[in-house]
Amino acid sequence: MDDNLRVVVAAAGSGKRMGHSLNKQYILLEGQMVLTHCIRALEKSPLVDEIAIVTPEEEIEFCQREIVVMHGFKKVKSVIAGGPLRQDSVYNGLQALGADTRWVAIQDGARPFLSETLLERLLAAAQEIGAAIPGIIPADTIKTIDDESLVSRTLKRETLRAVQTPQIFDYQKILTACKKAREDNYYATDDAALYEKYCGPVRVVPGEITNIKLTHPEDLILAEAILRARRRKDL
Template sequence: MAEIGIVIPAAGQGKRMGAGFNKQFLLLRGQPILVHTVRLFEESSYVSEIVIVGAESDLLVIKELVYHHKFLKVVAIIQGGAQRQDSVRTGVQALSSTIQRVVVHDGARPLLTLQAFHRFLEETEEFSAAIMGIQLKDTIKRVDLSGKVLETPPREGLRAVQTPQIFDRGILEEAHHQAEKVGYYGTDDAALLEWMGYPVQMVEGSQENIKVTTPDDLWLAERILAMREA
């Protein structure tokens, strides 16, 4: 398996959390959310390098966390851009030239397990671009700006997208470069490759691999970790 580098965008301020500071510094089972996220990749034998991309005001705190927890695979902690896409592009550039497979994973998604991550790597080894996602439980409606229902797409063809997302470095960098040239912004990195016409493979994720965005998410994450420990 090729050397894998991890880019963790962690610059979001998390306004929906209402904490008044970066939600990734909130404690989850006594440790910052970001620490849970980084530790997973630090412990993976497949991961060679980790780059964390944060807001300028958070860089010192992130550096202190990395030093305190002895995360030796973190090779760079850098300032993010105006948008998440800008942050990921900068993060990829900070990886060593030997890294040819790049995984992008949300800093606020701390419940990915080592087993699930390694299974993801094995299932996506033959694909140039692959993402994790889960089937939807609820019926989805597409509506217009006034709230009028336009259609009900069948759930069978819909997935809620998660991270990690994995890419061959060359096509990821090309997609970011082309998007930057024309000012195109996608909802995630996979959207850039779709925009460029590259195939992206979806593999099954986990209902527990939640992104901590609101106080309810933090409560749920606490319960999930408590059950795992039990």
């Protein structure tokens, strides 16, 4: 087994919070679908040798035709159906990768601005400890509240991280963690939580402010501004 890096792109989310009837990964961003921007960054990376896209079953043909074939993405080896929840979809994606996979990155299809620098930083950290995720210090103060919406505690921002994707793991370990979580009927809000529970520690590396996830309509405004700024830099 070589030291390869393969990617599961979770693109089975809906556009409900975006106020859109389309899956948010297919919303246009400066003339191209959000998922196209996401896959292009992975396709261009010399670190990545295979990509599996997980999408709703009824959108597989559309994704294959309008994303993979139209843009000539050679590293995308499979487009497969997701499950009821994101965690189920990721598990399906992991199973689609070959048993010879060494490292796997799990990426949100709604994050169009992955940088090669961040991917390199994550892989290096994962190779040291087994798992690595990107995180940024919250800009706002975070407070916990009780059942009556009264503040119960103010948390130190220095110890908090808003976690992003991609998250990189030892493939066999995260696959095992996903299997155990299914057996235990345990669901977490991100993949790293499964690794933490069943496998061991996870290293947090500095994330990037521009590595946004498109969730709300206002995010499109920011995404368009980021894309225009990047294009100006490329000129």
